[in-house]
Amino acid sequence: MKRDKQHYSDDFYCEMMRYQPNKLSYNLGLLAIVFDVAFLFIALNTIAATSIVMVKILGNILILLIGFLAVEKVKSYSKKFSLVLIAFGVICVARLFYVPLQVFLGTDIISTTLPWMPKNMTIAEYGRQRGIILFVLLGISAASFLAAGIVGYIKSVKLEKFLQKTNVTR
Numbered sequence: 001m002k003r004d005k006q007h008y009s010d011d012f013y014c015e016m017m018r019y020q021p022n023k024l025s026y027n028l029g030l031l032a033i034v035f036d037v038a039f040l041f042i043a044l045n046t047i048a049a050t051s052i053v054m055v056k057i058l059g060n061i062l063i064l065l066i067g068f069l070a071v072e073k074v075k076s077y078s079k080k081f082s083l084v085l086i087a088f089g090v091i092c093v094a095r096l097f098y099v100p101l102q103v104f105l106g107t108d109i110i111s112t113t114l115p116w117m118p119k120n121m122t123i124a125e126y127g128r129q130r131g132i133i134l135f136v137l138l139g140i141s142a143a144s145f146l147a148a149g150i151v152g153y154i155k156s157v158k159l160e161k162f163l164q165k166t167n168v169t170r
Contacts (some may be wrong), residue, residue: 032144065084066088067084077159089148090142
């Protein structure tokens, strides 16, 4: 027979946290990385190749590499890396107003030589369609990064307080 949470004390759950990974933050962080990769693929297939694209690719590679490291560290209740995930969420929110908005507004960053662009669609229509997709993908990524960081931070603070109360080191 399973007992629900109300039958156990907070100390019991904090003790369990010492031995169980933070799966919620880990899964949310991985979800953010997956949606960020999807955003990158669609953005690169939409945007014209310029020197700015190289900077965007390098920035995204850094977000993916450091993001994966942070996700792995948050799995073991790292408060510092929870803040890194929150920062990446804020960066993704800021990015929402850059690339997707430019594509949506149909500025000159959209490539005009896309073989997969429907023939009956204008550049502006194609830009609006792709801009909405990019906005949704990056929005989900930002929300997932923020949620992973906030949940990880709350759990790591809770575990840290419990360990200080019981005079136990990690």
